[in-house]
Each structure stands twice: as structure tokens, then as C-alpha cells.
Amino acid sequence: MTPLLDLEDAQQRLLAMAAPTQGETIAVESAAGRYLAEPLLARRTQPSHPLSAMDGWAVRGADMPGPWTIAGESAAGHPFAEEVDAGRAVRISTGAIVPPGADAVLVQEECRRDGNTLHFAGTAPDPLSRHIRPRGLDFTEGSVLLSAGARLSPAALALAIGGGHGTVPVRRRPRVTILDCGDELRAPGEPLGPGDLPASNGPMLTAMCGELPCDVTRRGPVADEREALLAAFGTADDADLVITSGGASVGDHDLIRPTLESMGAELAFWRVAMKPGKPVMVARRGRQIVLGLPGNPVSCFVTAFLFALPLIRAMNGCTNPLPTAQTMPLRGSLEPVGKRAEFIRARIHEGMVEPLRLQDSGAIAPLAVADALIVRPAHAKCIQNGDDVPIFRLYG
Template sequence: MSKSFEDARTLILAQVRPLAVERVDLLDAVGRAIAEPLDAGLDMPRFDNSAMDGYAVRAEDCQPGTVLPVIGYIPAGGRAEPALRPGCAVKIMTGAPLPPGADAVVPFEETDSGDAAVTIHGKVKAQDHIRFRGEDITAGQRVMEAGTTLRPAEISLLASFGCARVAVYGRPKVAILSTGDELVELGQPLTDETIINSNSWSLAAAVKEAGAEPVMLGIARDNLESLREKLTAGLTCDALITSAGVSAGDRDLVREVLEELGVQQLFWKIDIKPGRPTAFGMKGAVPVFSLPGNPVSSMITFEEFARPALLKMMGHRQVLKPLIKATLKQPVKKKPGRTHFMRVTVFAENGELVVASSGDQNTGILRTMLRANAIAILSAERERYEAGEEIQIHLLDQVTDLAN
């Protein structure tokens, strides 16, 4: 039941569906996906207004050296009066409504800034420094599709339309379970034979970073009773992620218990490195990701498979990180037959993006993951990439330092 990288991810994304819609306060919607399209309820701007602090004028009245009497003042939030008479000017502030009769605004910097009268220093053209009604958005225009991620810009737009609450897709509760007799929890004493359960924390952090809600189930021991108890609890959540217990070892019982609990296993292995013993199944609408126990493999397989699925469950239209091209700093050799996920550092050099290995690619070397700011995706068919060759990568971080 081994799958290629592309087939495995396609199958996973075909299985999951967005969660139910809920309505939340505007600030609580940040980072979430809007659940319904948005049509503008009004024009933006709502009225013609000044783009600068200056003087509202008629362009035909203005030549360099022209002196115009100032007959009024309109602050931001003020009324568009008095109406502008021919041969006159009205002092106006940024955002203030344009008075009737005006067709241009002259910034203070292009005048002598007079109070009773103003001298125009330069040429003036009709429509200079005016923001016209509806020039940004017109009423009825589609401005947001369902599934759009609500960033600060989208929040600003919603607020501009008076939306105090917004319909968004739900956040999945994601159960996280580590397995193994060798594991101990944070704060428990270590012996020569035990390992701190760091996988639950890295996966919980990744789930939270993706915008979902982690539910820490703790550790299941390598016996059927413990696994049944923990996995049964995990299947009550919207998604379940396990680490370890799905390879070919005699004590790897996770798959057996999941099958007993009614999880339909859709694949067991993926032709990738690292992370080949990655399994995926469904229990009703609940996706179950069984990731490798190695911390590096666990993080990478979450990134490539679980994260996009969770984003789809949260209604996002964009669930895959964009692939970008970068130039290899040094040659790379790999065995054919598996897609390789190489931990790399991407940086700018002589005006182009360059990638270099972030260190030892052995999956037991966590520090290489710490140094990496991107993942290079190396084709299953290739055996060697040459220095100077372009490869495809995707960034790991939202904010990446690309300096040399």
C-alpha cells in the first residue's frame, strides 16, 4: 500500500472536508478562513475626498503665482461646505469631503500656506490629489471569496463595511498521541533507557501554528489496552495524529488497534525520505495521521501531509505552500525511487535565491531542522543534482531572513 508523495497528498486532501461554520467577533477571525463570499455594501471611498492637506480649488483658476482668497475650512469629518466659488480656495484636510465646485486639491507644500489668501506655486491639473467615490471598491462588487484567509488587510476591509462579527469555518480539535514504553513526560525523571516525549510538543506547536487546537493525549504504552484507551479518546476529536508505532516492528501495534476501532486504512507507506512509514486512514469524517516516531520525520511529514489537510478542514482556499525556484549551492546525491525532503537554508546571493543543505540529513540530527528555513523537494526519479541547478523549495517560516 505504498504511495508516491503526490498520490498520498492528493488522496488525503480528497478525504477531508471543511468543518461547520461559526460566527465570531471580528478580531477572533484573524488567521481564519471566511465561510461566505463578501460583496461590498457601499462604495469606498464613500464620497469624494482630499488625499492631501491643502486647498480645494478649480484647476482652471490656478497658474503659478496665482493668489486666491481662502473662503472656508473643511476638516476631516466636517461637512462639504462652503461650496467653492470661482476664483477662490477652501482650506481642506486629508480625508475631508470635497466641496461642491472643486476639481483639484493643491497640497500645502505647493503653496505659501496662507490663511486669508493663498499663493499657488506650481501647475494644477483637474483631479489632482482627490480620492473619488468608489475608485477603490464599488457597492455590490465581490471583494472576498469564501475560503479567503483573514489577514489584517481583510479585517480592515470588514471593519470598513461595519462587520463586527464574521462567519468563519471551525477550528479542528486535533488529538496528539505519542506511543512507546521508552517515553516519559516533561518533568518526569529520566533514566538511561528513557526519552522525553518531545514529539507531542512539536506536533502540538505545529497544529497551533496552523490555526487548529491541539489536544494532548499524552503517551500510549506498547500494549493493546493502553493504545485502545488513548486512541478511542483521540477519535472523539476532529482529527487524530499519532507518532511512532506504525513501522514493521513487533511492538508497533498502532495500526492493529486503529483497524479494531473502525479506522479505514488508506495507505501505510509513502515513497519519501524521511518519513516512509507514514500511514493515513479515516474513521467517518475524522482523518487519522500515523507519523513516524523520529522527531525530524514527524515534523516533516506533518508539514507535507497533515498541515494541508488541517488547513482544508478550516476552509482555507490555499492549503499548500507555494513552490519557488532556487539555485543549489553544492551538488546533491540521492537514491532514486523516493521523493526526498532535504532540509536547507535559503539565502540571497548576488541577486538570486540560493539553497544549501542545513547540515547532516540523518533523521536523528535535530539541529539540522533548527537551521533549516526551507524544504527542498527532490524528485523520486533523480539520483543527482548539480551545483548551479535550479530546484523547487518551499519556505518553512512565515518570516525568513534571506540575508547573506
């Protein structure tokens, strides 16, 4: 029997197989969620001129405490065209260019206008430039806005556009084919006979992968027959990644592995020391990676979270594709762990994480309400109420 791989070792082996897809240039407004193929450099300086951070009056600090003669106005998009000379003040709006000669902005609440004369009743800004955003405060032309591999979040899109970009270089969306395998499976909503089950894993995996930049094709249910599996894999020749669910264990009807071997695929590893999800299988078929996940819904979900999603991120060029753990106090207690790492479905409530009562790998109802996985390393000791535990957030 093939020995079990440690989870971390298995993840690193899988990610080492992931070559980023080719780069392409697309409109920045269509790039949400994509990953940069190259560093993104600023094409302009932001702000390009000193700007007022407040509504008020632009003056020379040397003229404090006034009074001043009002010379005009500087509004956003409509700068004051002249230089501010001694004894003159310019009305200024938030985001407007500070006119040449002015080195201070007085907030409007501390000023009083009397006809064409401005009076000041407050304290001079300390420093004088306190309410002025200097040129280049955000970034300067030629500086790195975002590194290669960065994900284009909504804020990153704003940064790219602010930096002068209308298009961005990103990785091509990986092509992913999902095969739902098993004689007992029926398409969603179909009538069920004795021993039949609705094929939920394929739609679940499609939804999980669809939250990342990839083009997903789902096929199945595929029968537990060599010919049916050969035909299904044959339709996925152009896929970068094929994800199967079911058929990857050691039963008489688990035919994924022998079918792949008959097609010339090379087995990379099989069976991981984790619970749920031990029968994870990874193979290479030419340039294509095949990831075989367990058929039990919870095992399928957990292994997709820990293997399939990081792999798709890596194919997109993401530099940190694995999920990030955080710590949270436990509500309840947990028993010691054996030789396999365990992932406990849990709910977060009032700043604590609580294991769900039912942890069976076939139970979909608790999985549907879980919003976290409690991470229990192999050989971990018992955990008491209030102790900190590492968790993965599943959503948000």
C-alpha cells in the same frame, strides 16, 4: 507489501477526505487567522466620497492659476459644508472630503497664503484629479471583498472592518488530538532510564498545529500496548482529526494500524514514496480522520508539514491548503535521487539555500536550525552549485 504511493497522490487522497467544518459567526476582532465560510461582501463604498490624497487646497480647475479667496477648511471628519464657487479655495487635509464644486487639489508646497488670498506658483495637476481619490476607489457596496476559503490575515481583517463588518462567517476550529506513542518515551523533563527518550514529537506537533485555527489536545506518551492505544483513541471520539507519532511502521511493536482495524477504522492508504517519512498512514474512523506519522523527529516534522498542516487548512475551508514552493539558487551540490522524493533540511543565507550537513531522520539539532526544505522529486538528477532548486520555507 503495500506499494508506495507517490507523494502528490497521497496528498490529494488525504485532502479529498477533508470535509470543511461547520460555519459559525464570530466578532471580526477575534477572527485573526481564521478562514471564511462564505464570500464577504462590502456593506459600504470606500471611500464614500472623493478624498484628498495630499495636504493642500481644493479649487476649481477652471479658475487656474488663481488667485483665490479662501473660503474655509475641510479636515478629516469635518468636511466643508458649502460648495466651492468660482474664485474660492478651501484648505484641505489628507483624507478629507473634497467639497462639491472642487475638482483639483493643489499641494501646499506650491501655494502661498497672503491674508485671505491664496496664490499658486506651481504647475496645474495633470490630470486635474491627480491628488484626489475618487469615490469607490477601493471597493463599492455589494462587491466581493474576500472569497470563501480566504484566510483572515491582519490586512484582510482591516478590509473586512473597512467594508462595514463587525462579525464574519468562519469555519469552526477543527478539534485535533495528538497521541505520542512508544514504550521508550517519557514526558519532558522526566528522568530517563536506559533506552528511554524524551517525548518531543507530541509538543512539536502541538506547536505546529497550534499555528493554525484548531483546538489541540495532546495525550501521551502512550505505551505500545493494544489496551493503552484503545483507551487513548477512546478519549478522542469527538476529534475531527487524530494525529499519532510512532507505531505506524511494520515492527512487532507498531500497533497503530492493527488497533485501528480492530476498532472498525478503514485504512485509506499507508506508506508514501518520500524520504524522510515513508511510513505515513491514513485511516477513517467514522467521520474522524486518523493520520499516523513516523516516530523519528525529523520524519515526524516533515510529514506533519506536508500532510497534517494541509489537512487542517482544508478542514478550515482553505482553497489552497498545500505549501507553495519557490525556487532559490543552491549553495553546494546534491546527488541524484532514487525512487522516493527527498526533502533536504537547509538554511537560507544571502539569497542562496544550503543543505545542512547532517540529514539523519533522528537528528533534532539540524532540524531546529533549518528554515527551508529543499524539494528533490523522485529520480531527480544531480544539482550543482548555483543551480535553482525548489524549496519550501518553513517559517515566515
